[in-house]
Amino acid sequence: MTSKMVAPEMKADAGGYATLSDAFDDFMTTFTQFRDDNDRRLREIETRKSADVVTSDKVDRINDALDRQKRQLDEMALKRARPALGDGREMSAAALERKQAFETYMRTGEERALRGLEAKDMSGGSGPDGGYVVPDEVEIEIGRRLAALSPIRSIASVRQVSSALYKKSFMTTGPVVGWVGETAVRPKTASPVLDALQFPTAELYAMPAATPALLDDAVVDLDQWIASEVEAAFAEQEGKAFVTGDGSNKPRGFLDYDQVAETGWAWSKIGYVASGAAGEFAASNPSDKLIDLVYALKAGYRQNAHWVMNRKTQAAIRKMKDVDGNYLWQPPATAGGRAMLMGFPLVEAEDMPDVAADSASIAFGDFRRGYLVVDRAGVRVLRDPYSAKPYVLFYTTKRVGGGMQDFDAIKLMKFSAS
Structure with a gap:
């Protein structure tokens, strides 16, 4: 047979x-x-x-x-x-107490034990109106899942802060330096000029719903359930904001900054290389412009660079060859790995624009040095058994910010003639 x-x-x-x-x-x-x-x-x-x-x-x-x-x-x-919550390690008595109190709140709405713990921890933002902070294991698991699902977060720098605004200092002009002899007089140098980039955090929320039967089932791990329910919603909204967000009640995406031709690049702007044709790749030797984009990036940034584009753009590039007849796009070497384009890993971000006239549809650069994601510590959950009876809603919030921290680390391909 x-x-x-x-x-x-x-x-x-x-x-x-x-x-x-x-x-x-x-x-x-x-x-x-x-x-x-x-x-x-x-x-x-x-x-x-x-x-x-x-x-x-x-x-x-x-x-x-x-x-x-x-x-x-x-x-x-x-x-x-994906590991299990807790990774099999024993919890401290305090962590176990918080986990049990949080699970009681999730299942029954009883909040006295959780309120007492947050009062002991001096958590000023806690309470039934603002929700309660999830156990550390759940917050870590949500962060781990977002890093795997959110394309830009997976390659950007991520910093956790305790305030609503993060400021990062940088030098606009450095000190004057020079060569001198061993016994020569050292002239006084000018002082560096400092400025600061600001990264405000904005509230991101999801509202998964559970049936009373699910909450009554003691076998169901509610920590895993809440992490799995919010991961996709958070990752989808984050992914879009990190690419195209305007910075108003959301992170500022790298495509929202001013874009200039690479020959006229200046700090606070992102340089681009033109594709050679409006709304498409150049008719002849289209891969040459991809090479130009690679070398628009300084050598120090190319070592950890990634391509970022959406599925449709990747499909068009997949058909291209170099002058020796080799395909520019190569499949991942191992299961779970990234596809490679011209020797650099490729990240698929569906929020990148499709190829169109004057669109910046391809990004290339060291996103770990170029883009910063700011997470405010603490994921909160507010239990709502009233708004959608018989379902119980769990209003889950976290605060996230983001923006460019090094404007020389990311370059774009703009689909225009020049």
Whole structure:
């Protein structure tokens, strides 16, 4: 009896992978098929001046299948890497007491024990109107999940603060320095001029709902439940704000800053390289502009640089080759790894704009040095059993800020003629 063969892209649609290894093997099989069919499409263009419609459609379908399989591969890798809350380590008596008090509040609404603990900790913002701070293990788990799901957070610097505003000092002009002989007189140097960047935090919220039956079930781990319910909502809103946020009651995204041609770059602005054509890549040697973008970044920043773009832009680049006939885009070397573009890892951020006239659809740079995410310590939960009966709502909030901290560390590709 023979088994029926199932195409990898069909398995991806059906979620039919038993193991991470199976998913990665099929992803690589699909990429090999994409490479062969795209080579055929390019040969047809060279010989006939146009590609066969059937071949082009097949390449596009396989390209879409690669995107779906990569997303599923990332999800499976994330689930496998996700540890249990607490990591199996023993809690201190105080941490265990807070965890038990918090769980009692979540299940029944009884808040006396939790209120007493927060009063003991001198938490001025606590109370039934403002909600209660989740245990440290839950806050750490939410932060870990956001780092895995939020594309910009995963490559940016993250700093935790205790106030609503974080200020970071920097020098606009450094001290005068020079060479002198061993016994020569040292002239007095000018003092550096300091300025400060400000990163205010704004409130981000989610409101998961639970049924009374779920809260009555003692087997359900409510710490894991609240972390899993808010992770996607927080990550989606964060991801958008870190890219395009205007800084009003949200972080300021790196695309919201003034953009200037790299030849006219100045501090407080982000430099860009033009693609060579309005709303598209240049018709001839489009990869040359990607090379220009790489070398617009100083050598010290290139060591830890990442590409950032959305799925549609990545699909267009996936078809490109260099002058030696090698594909610029390469699949991840291991399951859960990042795809590579010209030797640098690629981060897929769906909030990056599609390719259009004058759009800044590709970013390249050292985001750890260029972009700062500011988290205010403390994730709060307010239990609401009244607004959506019979469901119980959990109004969950955290404060997040963000913005550029080094304007020389990130460069953009603008899809324009110049």
